[in-house]
Amino acid sequence: MTATAQRPTRSxxxxxxxxxxxxxxxxKRLLGPTLRTIAIMVVVLLFVLPLGWMLMAAFKTNLDIVxxxxxxxxxxxxxxxxxxxGAQNFAPFIVNSVVVxxxxxxxxxxxxxxxxxxxxxxxxxNATAFVLLARVIPGVSLLIPWYxxxxxxxxxxxxxxxxxxxxxxxxxxxxAIMAGFFEGLPEELEEAAQIDGSSRVGAFVRVVLPLALPxxxxxxxxxxxxxxxxxxxxxxxxxQETRTLPVAISNFTSYASVxxxxxxAASVIIxxxxxxxxxxxxxxxxxxxxxxxxxx
Amino acid sequence: xxxxxxRNRRAALAAPLALALAAGLMACAGGGSSSSEKVTDLTLxxxxxxxxxxxxxxxxxxxDETGVKVNLEFYGNEQLNDxxxxxxxxxxxxxxxxxxxVQDVMREFSRNGWLADMTDYVKSxxxxxxxxxxxxxxxxxxxxxxxxxxxVMTERHIMYYRxxxxxxxxxxxxxxxxxxxxxxxxxxxxxxxxxxxxMRGSKVPLVTQFSSFLYSYGGDFQDKDGNASVxxxxxxxxxxxxGKLLKDYGPPGATNMGWPEASAIFAQGNAAFYLDADSQAxxxxxxxxxxxxDTVAYGAFPAGPAGSHPYSIVPQTVGINEYSxxxxxxxxxxxxxxNEENSKTLLADDTVPSARDSSWADDAATASFPAGLxxxxxxxxxxxxxxxxxxxxxxxxxxxxGAPAISAIEGGDVDSxxxxxxxxxxxxxxxxx
Numbered sequence: 039m040t041a042t043a044q045r046p047t048r049s050x051x052x053x054x055x056x057x058x059x060x061x062x063x064x065x066k067r068l069l070g071p072t073l074r075t076i077a078i079m080v081v082v083l084l085f086v087l088p089l090g091w092m093l094m095a096a097f098k099t100n101l102d103i104v105x106x107x108x109x110x111x112x113x114x115x116x117x118x119x120x121x122x123x124g125a126q127n128f129a130p131f132i133v134n135s136v137v138v139x140x141x142x143x144x145x146x147x148x149x150x151x152x153x154x155x156x157x158x159x160x161x162x163x164n165a166t167a168f169v170l171l172a173r174v175i176p177g178v179s180l181l182i183p184w185y186x187x188x189x190x191x192x193x194x195x196x197x198x199x200x201x202x203x204x205x206x207x208x209x210x211x212x213x214a215i216m217a218g219f220f221e222g223l224p225e226e227l228e229e230a231a232q233i234d235g236s237s238r239v240g241a242f243v244r245v246v247l248p249l250a251l252p253x254x255x256x257x258x259x260x261x262x263x264x265x266x267x268x269x270x271x272x273x274x275x276x277x278q279e280t281r282t283l284p285v286a287i288s289n290f291t292s293y294a295s296v297x298x299x300x301x302x303a304a305s306v307i308i309x310x311x312x313x314x315x316x317x318x319x320x321x322x323x324x325x326x327x328x329x330x331x332x333x334x
Numbered sequence: 335x336x337x338x339x340x341r342n343r344r345a346a347l348a349a350p351l352a353l354a355l356a357a358g359l360m361a362c363a364g365g366g367s368s369s370s371e372k373v374t375d376l377t378l379x380x381x382x383x384x385x386x387x388x389x390x391x392x393x394x395x396x397x398d399e400t401g402v403k404v405n406l407e408f409y410g411n412e413q414l415n416d417x418x419x420x421x422x423x424x425x426x427x428x429x430x431x432x433x434x435x436v437q438d439v440m441r442e443f444s445r446n447g448w449l450a451d452m453t454d455y456v457k458s459x460x461x462x463x464x465x466x467x468x469x470x471x472x473x474x475x476x477x478x479x480x481x482x483x484x485x486v487m488t489e490r491h492i493m494y495y496r497x498x499x500x501x502x503x504x505x506x507x508x509x510x511x512x513x514x515x516x517x518x519x520x521x522x523x524x525x526x527x528x529x530x531x532x533m534r535g536s537k538v539p540l541v542t543q544f545s546s547f548l549y550s551y552g553g554d555f556q557d558k559d560g561n562a563s564v565x566x567x568x569x570x571x572x573x574x575x576x577g578k579l580l581k582d583y584g585p586p587g588a589t590n591m592g593w594p595e596a597s598a599i600f601a602q603g604n605a606a607f608y609l610d611a612d613s614q615a616x617x618x619x620x621x622x623x624x625x626x627x628d629t630v631a632y633g634a635f636p637a638g639p640a641g642s643h644p645y646s647i648v649p650q651t652v653g654i655n656e657y658s659x660x661x662x663x664x665x666x667x668x669x670x671x672x673n674e675e676n677s678k679t680l681l682a683d684d685t686v687p688s689a690r691d692s693s694w695a696d697d698a699a700t701a702s703f704p705a706g707l708x709x710x711x712x713x714x715x716x717x718x719x720x721x722x723x724x725x726x727x728x729x730x731x732x733x734x735x736g737a738p739a740i741s742a743i744e745g746g747d748v749d750s751x752x753x754x755x756x757x758x759x760x761x762x763x764x765x766x767x
Contacts, residue, residue: 100623104598117622186424194428274420278407288410293383293487293649294613296594299622 089309095302103298118303128304130279131286136311137197138272138282139265142204146261149205150212151254155242157213158220166217172210177270180206185274195277203271208261215260219253220246255322259315266312283308373663375403380433381414383650384613385486388684392671404667415439422448422655430658431668433486436474436651440482441726443653449482450654455665456481462669463692470719471689474648483653484672485689487613490635490717491546491644492710494600494608494618497631510637511550511575514607518583521606530583532596532605533576535743537736538729539592540576542721543610544739545645548572550638555723555735555759562763564735565756568640570749575638577742589743601626609635612711613649615704616685632706634713646717648689687711723759726766734758 095103097114122128157165184203185194193199223246231241247254269284276282287308290301378393380386386408393404407429409417418432422443434443443449456464464472471485493514499521500507508514518530534540548554553568563569580588585599593610597617600608601624617623618630635644652672654664670676672690678699680686685702693699700708723731734755741751 100620101601101625105602105625181420182423185420185426189424189426189428194426273409273413274417278405285409285413288413289382289408291382291410292387293381293385293411294489294593294611295617 092302092305092309095298096306098299098302100297100299103302115299118299119307121297121300122303122307126286126289126300126304128283128286128307131281131283132307132311134197134276134280135266135283135308138200138204138280139262141197141201142208142265143258143261145201145205146208146212147254147258150209150257151216151247151250152242153209154213154216155220155246157217159225166214169210169213172206177207181270181274184271188275194275195280197280199275200272200280200282203275204265204268207264207268211261211264212257215257216250216253219250223249251322255319259319262315263312266308373402373660375405376431376660376664376667377405377407377429378431378433378652378667379407379409379414379417379429380650380652381411381435382408383433383487384684384686385650385680386433388680388686389671391683392676392679396667396670400666400670402663402667411435418443418448422446422657425657427655427657427659430655430660430664431652432655433650433652434483436483436485436648437720437722437724438728440475440477440651444477444480444482445726448656450656450658450661451480452483452654452665453479453481455669456484459669462673466674466690466692468646468689468691468714470646470714470717471648474719475651483651484668485648485651486672486686487648487650488646488687488689488711489611489613489649490646490711490714491543491609491721492612492707493633493635494610494615495631495633496603496606496626496629498629499606507631507633508636509634509642511547514636515575515579518579518607522583524586527604529585529599529605531579531607531609532585532591532599533580533588533609534593534596535580535584535588535591535740537589537740538732540739541723541732541736542645544572544576544736545718545721546609546635546643547576547638549643549645549718550635550640551575552638552640554718555731556763560724560763562756562759564738564759565752570738570752572638573738573742573752574748576739577744577748580743581745584743589740600630603629612707613687615707619704632704632710634710641716643716643718645719645721646714647719647721725763727762731759731762734762 094109094112096118097116098108098112099115099117102108102112156162180203184199188194188199227245227249228238228241231245232238236244267284268282272282272285276285283304287301287304290297290304378389380389386406389406393406397403414433415438418434418439421428434440440449456462467485468488471488472481475481475483475485493508495507500517503520505517505520506513508517514531520530522528522530534543545555548564548569551568551572553563553566553572555562555564557563564573585591585596585605588596593614597608597610597614599605601618603625612632615630615632619627621627624630635642652668654661654668658664674690674692677686677688677690677693678696681688681693681696682699682702687703688694688699694708694711703711722728723735725731738748738751738755740746742748
């Protein structure tokens with residue numbers, strides 16, 4: 039999201055072109071940055087508006103939510119969060135989502151990163167494309183066979199089934215991102231390590247992996263977000279005890295009534311961890327870390 | 335998510351899987367079923383509703399009384415159907431009892447063999463008294479003489495109105511559709527953001543609420559032989575009238591409104607009338623959701639040229655999974671939870687609109703129900719047991735028969751739209767024969 043927000047829009051780019059680097063008149067010098075700020079604000083507003091609406095709705099009564107005149111003018115209430123943790127008891131669902139999300143991400147990294155390295159270094163042809171096929175197959179078509187298989191081995195409703203199915207998507211993601219990343223890393227670095235007496239594995243662990251940390255962080259975020267937001271697999275393969283947040287959120291819609299306030303409060307609770315993870319991991323997403331590593 | 339459930343597809347999926355994996359997996363699965371063992375637990379899955387709320391307490395009570403634990407898994411309505419289709423396609427015995435919407439899925443599920451035949455069960459115990467269930471409810475869960483479930487909720491079309499506004503304007507409560515039209519016209523004040531009437535105007539959601547208008551004009555979606563009949567003069571008049579109400583006295587953007595949007599307008603105090611299901615009454619009585627708590631009143635569906643014929647349907651039914659290995663135990667629980675005593679408890683404590691006549695006859699049980707509503711429920715004369723076309727492809731049919739109403743709301747040519755809808759609907763019906 040942030041990446042999109044930072045990308046200059048067309049008008050911005052045009053504005054940048056009209057404003058020369060060292061203009062004589064002060065007016066002209068200000069024009070570029072002003073337009074740029076406006077453009078950024080418009081884009082940011084577009085992304086923030088739904089989030090802001092969700093946040094406000096989480097603190098409103100149902101009547102205030104559906105009444106347009108009370109969009110900003112309302113008395114905040116914490117009742118909705120009370121419902122989420124009280125009547126609906128969301129705490130276990132949060133635990134479930136964390137267990138499955140972290141599990142699926144870690145396994146995907148442990149298996150996927152070395153696989154990607156192998157694919158990149160030994161030039162296994164079309165392997166990434168083949169691995170990515172997993173992402174092309176619609177998840178729906180896998181549900182019935184998966185459910186059939188997991189129920190035969192009595193794994194329906196367990197974390198194992200959920201993590202395994204999520205790995206099916208998270209691992210190809212990790213492999214695809216990391217393979218590209220490893221290909222971009224200069225092979226000379228490893229050769230240098232090996233000349234100094236390191237084994238191939240040692241070179242991978244001590245030299246390549248630290249340099250590839252931005253890639254690992256990126257793929258880990260994406261993998262975690264996928265797992266955290268996944269609805270379809272958890273819908274069928276979880277039970278009341280292992281239900282994850284995206285499925286549990288449907289608890290707020292009942293026959294002939296929808297608790298919008300509770301729904302929005304739960305949405306806030308679902309969104310916050312993902313944002314925190316993204317912000318935290320972003321520190322590691324530093325492009326150009328290896329730039330200049332083989333110079334001189 | 336759409337999973338078309340067809341026997342042949344299920345076979346196509348399951349057969350190769352079974353062949354390929356039988357050796358490995360069947361072995362892993364260990365011993366087969368042991369139906370003779372004493373049942374200690376059951377699993378019930380259903381869509382969230384007042385009934386499932388009440389069930390949480392009753393399930394604990396059942397465990398205390400019998401030692402059988404009933405695991406409950408609740409979903410949103412759409413999610414439930416998706417889950418059911420996947421699990422039943424895989425012939426799952428992981429759950430024993432499930433709630434479903436009769437009109438939406440009973441034809442499909444029973445043809446696929448997913449619903450156990452409960453005809454003998456419901457007639458097995460005279461004390462439990464199957465005949466106490468309303469005739470229309472019993473009919474609703476019966477297909478070709480086979481009973482596929484026990485109705486646990488009922489729902490009727492009623493007229494919500496603002497008693498304060500009608501009183502102030504000196505308008506008597508409308509008892510006919512013409513009077514409703516006149517009253518809505520009089521109270522309509524769009525300049526102030528106030529509208530004569532709020533109803534569903536979105537193509538698919540409106541079909542069920544249009545149905546009562548159709549019946550009260552003397553029409554129906556299908557004739558006695560099951561053929562399409564939405565091009566009759568009665569149907570065309572009903573479409574035109576429904577559209578006129580929303581076009582002349584409805585809120586702007588009506589064609590985008592399902593019940594959540596339309597009911598919100600009434601709840602905000604911005605409409606004089608709201609015609610929809612009685613199951614939404616509690617939304618209007620909750621101060622956190624409604625500004626009309628003290629001024630909302632309930633009236634019977636107004637009479638059309640053919641009388642007052644609102645729908646009275648069964649939105650929630652419980653059936654037994656055909657693949658369950660604990661069918662008898664499942665029936666014992668269903669029988670217990672739907673007996674006279676528990677039906678009354680559910681009505682009194684959780685305002686579950688029971689399908690049993692005995693529940694509604696009990697003043698203590700109905701005390702928690704809004705007074706005006708109880709009268710309407712007790713007087714069920716002339717009601718119709720369905721609120722949508724009767725076929726397997728209900729969703730497609732709703733798209734088709736809802737279209738002429740949109741033409742009417744937008745002021746288009748209703749007659750030709752109804753003719754076209756009838757042709758398309760008949761094609762759809764022919765495809766199922």
